[in-house]
Amino acid sequence: MIAVHFGAGNIGRGFIGAILSQAGYEVTFVDINEEVIQALNERNQYEVELASDSKKTTIITDVKGINSEKDPDKVIEKLAQADLITTAVGPNILKFVAKSIADGLKKRLKTTNSFGNIIACENMIGGTAHLQEEIEKYLNEQEKEAIAKIIGFPNSAVDRIVPIQEQKDLLKVSVEPFFEWVVEEEKLKGDFPKIPGVTYVKDLIPYIERKLYTVNTGHAVTAYVGYDKGLQTVKEAIEHPEVRKIVEGALQETSSLLTAQYSFDKEEHQTYISKILSRFENQYISDELTRVGRSPIRKLGYDDRLVGPARKLIEIGKTPEYLATGIAAALNYHYDQDPEAVQLAILVKEQGIPGALSKVSDLPEQHSLVQLVTEKYAQ
Numbered sequence: 001m002i003a004v005h006f007g008a009g010n011i012g013r014g015f016i017g018a019i020l021s022q023a024g025y026e027v028t029f030v031d032i033n034e035e036v037i038q039a040l041n042e043r044n045q046y047e048v049e050l051a052s053d054s055k056k057t058t059i060i061t062d063v064k065g066i067n068s069e070k071d072p073d074k075v076i077e078k079l080a081q082a083d084l085i086t087t088a089v090g091p092n093i094l095k096f097v098a099k100s101i102a103d104g105l106k107k108r109l110k111t112t113n114s115f116g117n118i119i120a121c122e123n124m125i126g127g128t129a130h131l132q133e134e135i136e137k138y139l140n141e142q143e144k145e146a147i148a149k150i151i152g153f154p155n156s157a158v159d160r161i162v163p164i165q166e167q168k169d170l171l172k173v174s175v176e177p178f179f180e181w182v183v184e185e186e187k188l189k190g191d192f193p194k195i196p197g198v199t200y201v202k203d204l205i206p207y208i209e210r211k212l213y214t215v216n217t218g219h220a221v222t223a224y225v226g227y228d229k230g231l232q233t234v235k236e237a238i239e240h241p242e243v244r245k246i247v248e249g250a251l252q253e254t255s256s257l258l259t260a261q262y263s264f265d266k267e268e269h270q271t272y273i274s275k276i277l278s279r280f281e282n283q284y285i286s287d288e289l290t291r292v293g294r295s296p297i298r299k300l301g302y303d304d305r306l307v308g309p310a311r312k313l314i315e316i317g318k319t320p321e322y323l324a325t326g327i328a329a330a331l332n333y334h335y336d337q338d339p340e341a342v343q344l345a346i347l348v349k350e351q352g353i354p355g356a357l358s359k360v361s362d363l364p365e366q367h368s369l370v371q372l373v374t375e376k377y378a379q
């Protein structure tokens with residue numbers, strides 16, 4: 001079985017590539033980082049270490065790499081043969097990998113009519129559907145129809161905290177023990193062999209919303225409020241009483257939304273929240289707030305982890321006080337190494353809080369969430 005995975009970064013090597021290799025796939029990573037690609041091709045293996053007491057290490061084998069900038073034809077060749085194509089490049093990069101996936105699928109149509117599947121493993125709602133739209137921009141009607149018959153595009157939700165690595169070995173990754181990969185079963189095409197460790201569900205929406213609006217909401221609020229207080233890591237921030245109070249408050253707010261919208265058991269959801277907070281406290285992980293808060297404009301998007309649940313709570317008559325505090329902290333996030341943070345700071349300076357928030361979230365300036373955040377920002 002052949003898998004092509006775009007993005008040999010933290011989650012690519014530390015989770016998706018690892019789980020696919022262990023399931024018996026030959027995994028080809030596609031990336032633009034030449035050093036990583038060279039190392040993958042020299043060694044054809046790398047280590048994944050658990051960030052826990054045990055430090056259990058697993059050797060991930062049967063892996064190689066292609067640099068998509070240097071060898072685009074090799075990528076197309078491999079994609080044409082792949083049983084499974086996955087991505088973990090970041091939502092904003094999907095449009096850049098779409099062309100080579102489209103070229104690979106076109107080549108595939110000429111050589112085989114065997115089934116294949118494409119799964120985007122990004123922190124966003126409808127990640128694969130978005131990737132599909134981007135791929136289809138490069139296909140004509142006939143190609144779209146032929147590809148729709150043999151290629152499945154299931155959405156997915158992935159959860160495993162993998163911080164930026166500071167290893168002597170360029171390929172080694174330290175990951176938290178917890179992991180969850182949920183895939184939309186009905187959209188899979190062909191006789192797809194179940195990947196051990198993956199959960200298959202009929203309707204992904206409750207799962208991706210539960211993950212994005214709990215793990216990632218909690219993370220984002222920790223990052224922006226913690227950074228505002230001059231803290232550096234997730235562990236430091238979540239152990240700071242004032243930060244923790246706001247994070248816990250925000251998670252109670254998303255909990256009231258999720259348990260009202262879906263049939264999640266309230267007690268089970270509380271256990272889910274407690275588990276997440278303990279994952280943030282992992283003493284074996286040093287996760288920078290600047291990684292977790294990266295790309296604040298994306299994170300303030302309409303459906304994303306902050307504005308998404310906050311506006312939905314308002315729709316059901318609730319006031320998201322803590323989420324609004326988190327959004328206000330995001331609008332006050334000044335980090336000059338992050339291009340989106342720089343862009344956001346300029347937007348806030350030029351248009352004020354209502355104008356900037358309206359622009360990045362697509363909410364009208366008169367929206368009550370924009371007003372609430374403006375009040376919190378002033379405080």
Ligand SMILES: NC(=O)c1ccc[n+]([C@@H]2O[C@H](COP(=O)([O-])OP(=O)(O)OC[C@H]3O[C@@H](n4cnc5c(N)ncnc54)[C@H](O)[C@@H]3O)[C@@H](O)[C@H]2O)c1
Nearest residue numbers: 007008009010011031032088089090091122123160161162
């Ligand atoms: N790290 C985590 O804890 C985590 C957990 C769950 C989901 N995710 C999601 O996974 C995705 C990747 O996150 P990450 O933390 O692994 O980031 P990362 O920066 O470590 O990895 C991204 C990789 O994509 C590569 N890349 C960039 N442009 C590319 C292109 N045009 N073609 C091919 N490769 C390209 C980069 O070189 C890098 O190796 C994001 O959507 C993130 O939200 C991350």
Ligand SMILES: O=P(O)(O)OC[C@@H](O)[C@@H](O)[C@H](O)[C@H](O)CO
Nearest residue numbers: 123158159160161162216219292
């Ligand atoms: O990857 P982002 O930028 O969408 O979000 C940052 C973190 O919250 C995220 O990477 C988490 O570590 C991950 O989603 C845990 O499963």
